[in-house]
Amino acid sequence: MTKIVEVKNLNFSYGAFEVLKDVNFSIENGDYVGLGGYNGSGKTTLVKIILGLISPNSGDISVLGKDLKKFKQWSRIGYLPQNVSLFNPIFPATVYEVVSLGLISKKKFPRRITKADEKTVDEALQELEILDLKDKMISDLSGGQQQRVFLARALVNDPELLILDEPSNALDAKTRNNFFNLLNRLNKKKGMTIILITHDIGHIGEHANKLLYLEKSVVFFGKLSEFCHSEKMEGVFGHESQHLICHQH
Amino acid sequence: MNISFLEFISYSFVQRAFISGIFVGVLCSILGLFLVLRKLSLIGDGLSHVSFGAIAMGLFFGLYPIYFAIPVVILSSIFIVKLTHKAKIYGDTAIGVVSSVGLAGGVLLASISHGFNVSLLSYLFGNILAISTSETYLSIALSLFVLVTVYLLYYELFSVTFNEEQANVTGIKSDKINLLLVILTAITVVLSIRVVGIMLVSSFFILPAVTALQISNGFKSAIFVSALVAIVSVISGICASFYLDLPAGASIVIVNFIIFLFSFLWRKGM
Amino acid sequence: MKKIIILSMLILSLTGCGNSVPLKKVDNTKNKITIITTLFPVYDFAKSIGGNKADVILLIPPGTEPHGYEPTASDLVNINNADVFAYTGDFMEKWVSGILNSLTNPNLEIVDTSKGTEIISGDPHIWLDFEHDKIMAKNIADAIIKKDINNKNYYEKNLQDLTEKFNKIDNDYRTTISSCQTKEIVYGGHYAFGYLVRRFGLEYIAAQGLSPDSEPTAKGLIDLVDQVKRDGVKYIFYEELASPKVAETISHEANAKMLLLNNLESLPKNDIENGKTFIDAMYQSLDNIKVGLDCK
Numbered sequence: 001m002t003k004i005v006e007v008k009n010l011n012f013s014y015g016a017f018e019v020l021k022d023v024n025f026s027i028e029n030g031d032y033v034g035l036g037g038y039n040g041s042g043k044t045t046l047v048k049i050i051l052g053l054i055s056p057n058s059g060d061i062s063v064l065g066k067d068l069k070k071f072k073q074w075s076r077i078g079y080l081p082q083n084v085s086l087f088n089p090i091f092p093a094t095v096y097e098v099v100s101l102g103l104i105s106k107k108k109f110p111r112r113i114t115k116a117d118e119k120t121v122d123e124a125l126q127e128l129e130i131l132d133l134k135d136k137m138i139s140d141l142s143g144g145q146q147q148r149v150f151l152a153r154a155l156v157n158d159p160e161l162l163i164l165d166e167p168s169n170a171l172d173a174k175t176r177n178n179f180f181n182l183l184n185r186l187n188k189k190k191g192m193t194i195i196l197i198t199h200d201i202g203h204i205g206e207h208a209n210k211l212l213y214l215e216k217s218v219v220f221f222g223k224l225s226e227f228c229h230s231e232k233m234e235g236v237f238g239h240e241s242q243h244l245i246c247h248q249h
Numbered sequence: 250m251n252i253s254f255l256e257f258i259s260y261s262f263v264q265r266a267f268i269s270g271i272f273v274g275v276l277c278s279i280l281g282l283f284l285v286l287r288k289l290s291l292i293g294d295g296l297s298h299v300s301f302g303a304i305a306m307g308l309f310f311g312l313y314p315i316y317f318a319i320p321v322v323i324l325s326s327i328f329i330v331k332l333t334h335k336a337k338i339y340g341d342t343a344i345g346v347v348s349s350v351g352l353a354g355g356v357l358l359a360s361i362s363h364g365f366n367v368s369l370l371s372y373l374f375g376n377i378l379a380i381s382t383s384e385t386y387l388s389i390a391l392s393l394f395v396l397v398t399v400y401l402l403y404y405e406l407f408s409v410t411f412n413e414e415q416a417n418v419t420g421i422k423s424d425k426i427n428l429l430l431v432i433l434t435a436i437t438v439v440l441s442i443r444v445v446g447i448m449l450v451s452s453f454f455i456l457p458a459v460t461a462l463q464i465s466n467g468f469k470s471a472i473f474v475s476a477l478v479a480i481v482s483v484i485s486g487i488c489a490s491f492y493l494d495l496p497a498g499a500s501i502v503i504v505n506f507i508i509f510l511f512s513f514l515w516r517k518g519m
Numbered sequence: 520m521k522k523i524i525i526l527s528m529l530i531l532s533l534t535g536c537g538n539s540v541p542l543k544k545v546d547n548t549k550n551k552i553t554i555i556t557t558l559f560p561v562y563d564f565a566k567s568i569g570g571n572k573a574d575v576i577l578l579i580p581p582g583t584e585p586h587g588y589e590p591t592a593s594d595l596v597n598i599n600n601a602d603v604f605a606y607t608g609d610f611m612e613k614w615v616s617g618i619l620n621s622l623t624n625p626n627l628e629i630v631d632t633s634k635g636t637e638i639i640s641g642d643p644h645i646w647l648d649f650e651h652d653k654i655m656a657k658n659i660a661d662a663i664i665k666k667d668i669n670n671k672n673y674y675e676k677n678l679q680d681l682t683e684k685f686n687k688i689d690n691d692y693r694t695t696i697s698s699c700q701t702k703e704i705v706y707g708g709h710y711a712f713g714y715l716v717r718r719f720g721l722e723y724i725a726a727q728g729l730s731p732d733s734e735p736t737a738k739g740l741i742d743l744v745d746q747v748k749r750d751g752v753k754y755i756f757y758e759e760l761a762s763p764k765v766a767e768t769i770s771h772e773a774n775a776k777m778l779l780l781n782n783l784e785s786l787p788k789n790d791i792e793n794g795k796t797f798i799d800a801m802y803q804s805l806d807n808i809k810v811g812l813d814c815k
Contacts, residue, residue: 263737490736
């Protein structure tokens with residue numbers, strides 16, 4: 001099985017404050033990983049390091065089989081950051097324009113969007129059932145619709161790896177359901193590897209096949225079934241929590 | 250005394266006013282859109298003050314002011330960006346810091362060299378009706394250079410302006426793009442001040458963009474509207490200067506504002 | 520906290536606070552009377568009258584636009600310590616009335632040189648009328664004599680010489696202008712020659728209003744250009760201290776040439792240092808008028 005993400009001996013500190021210490025794990029093709037941990041445990045930082053947005057203090061990281069330092073094929077990765085609706089609310093852009101920005105990573109200078117590209121964007125919009133919103137201004141949409149637009153942008157290049165940071169916080173129950181069904185489809189039908197950050201461990205148990213629990217270092221990483229049968233984990237989380245997570249399956 | 254519009258535009262200085270005004274207006278309004286969305290809208294104004302200081306410094310040292318001012322203003326614009334990142338202040342505050350230093354520096358230098366040398370003042374109050382042929386060529390060349398750059402880097406600029414982090418994730422070097430935007434702005438400010446003066450440059454950077462934000466329905470549309478508003482303001486302002494006997498520069502700014510007002514009311518009414 | 524206080528004191532001392540203010544004096548001889556003047560014409564007259572018995576200082580630096588001048592703190596101190604302070608008039612140096620309260624020297628002779636002149640409302644350039652120059656000079660002389668009664672004869676002699684020079688140049692202007700082919704001065708600057716025009720019966724159009732900062736309108740410029748073409752005007756005059764761009768535009772459009780006509784608010788620094796006088800400069804202007812208006 002190809003390793004989609006491989007992290008060895010990762011360390012990162014903000015000044016004197018240690019954020020990540022001796023982090024080691026590897027994610028395989030087709031995994032659906034729930035990345036959990038309390039607020040401030042380093043989840044977002046870890047993901048940003050994998051995406052090349054932050055430089056670690058030490059460690060070896062490889063993404064899609066290549067050394068991160070030399071990695072340039074960003075179109076193979078899709079990223080949905082936390083709090084997407086905190087973009088500038090007055091920004092004048094249509095849904096189509098925003099999603100087409102996702103295509104840029106595949107292009108070389110001077111980057112232009114072609115007719116063929118327009119089709120690709122339409123397909124991504126269709127996948128997320130927002131094709132009818134194509135020419136609407138993004139600031140006029142609801143939170144749930146905006147979420148789908150940004151997901152469409154992350155998916156427009158048909159990435160092999162999709163990373164999402166707390167995507168369901170602002171969504172209502174129904175929208176959240178649809179959202180997770182979609183992720184399931186992408187993972188099961190298209191074989192997309194997914195890393196989903198959430199502080200809601202109970203919920204992720206329902207969808208993911210692996211759990212990575214982070215508290216500055218890796219507390220647990222492995223199949224969900226292992227987690228559920230682990231006495232050690234029961235000791236760490238307490239019987240109630242473990243049951244809550246595992247009960248979902 | 251009535252003369253026809255055709256006669257009006259047969260005067261070469263009127264032609265130069267239209268041409269330079271339109272090119273400079275389009276240039277500043279398009280750059281302005283990016284700057285307003287990055288909350289750097291006052292950078293046009295701020296860099297104008299720095300230009301004042303830089304030109305005063307140039308005159309003080311006996312150098313040709315524009316050649317001296319360009320690198321100084323470019324460095325100041327870079328400094329503004331660095332301040333924003335490192336000194337825990339927002340873009341507009343950083344602009345304020347640099348702007349007031351530029352202005353005060355200019356006043357100090359002017360007074361050391363004994364008074365506001367009038368050539369200094371003439372650099373500030375460019376006169377759109379007194380533009381020379383060489384200045385017209387300069388406006389056209391500068392505009393084309395910057396507009397072509399913006400066209401080639403449209404998606405990079407769009408992406409970075411929309412969300413810097415996302416841009417980075419797609420492999421765009423947003424630091425470099427920010428720097429480029431700010432340097433292009435610096436060059437534009439220095440050269441445009443010479444042609445149309447500070448008042449017009451500052452307003453071209455803000456008013457058309459703000460109007461576009463009221464009525465455009467997409468980003469490409471916003472760029473187009475910005476440019477169009479600038480063009481209409483220039484043409485109307487110069488016409489008002491003739492038909493209503495008003496100062497041209499101020500008229501352009503007022504027309505610009507009236508257009509903004511209409512677009513704002515139209516949007517509210519929708 | 521202590522650090523901040525020490526730092527503050529350091530900064531204050533660096534900028535000179537606590538030191539004595541150096542006085543502007545050209546010559547430290549105690550025998551001379553000190554006259555502080557604002558504008559070049561006043562400076563020139565005071566110098567001519569005071570001769571080698573007076574120390575005359577020009578407050579507004581050469582090359583500076585006088586309409587927007589604001590006195591510095593050291594200016595005020597210098598004025599207060601002088602014997603005579605002569606200025607054009609309240610319509611020109613608007614800041615004078617404001618500082619009168621701050622002046623504590625009871626022996627300071629303050630001269631409003633415009634007393635007795637026939638002022639055109641809104642136009643402060645009164646020195647462009649030679650009759651006015653005589654009056655201004657007399658006002659200055661009276662004040663100087665008050666402060667230095669012993670040398671009365673000396674000053675009166677100088678005043679007489681100066682008055683004769685004014686009469687002569689007035690005559691030269693009159694004679695020359697009467698022979699001009701055209702009496703129309705077209706000026707690509709702000710309106711500053713009202714007094715000259717009134718005295719010698721000339722016609723005068725300027726591109727801008729009375730303020731040097733005012734923008735010409737397109738209509739204004741077109742009217743001017745049309746009139747220039749219509750009247751066959753061959754020369755456009757421009758001013759020393761402001762941008763010649765407007766004059767250039769007009770002359771370019773109307774195929775005319777450009778000539779300098781200084782309104783004498785100021786002269787370039789070099790000229791003053793080389794001893795160029797008011798009368799010298801007015802004769803230079805006459806030369807240019809001769810060319811521009813096609814006179815003998």
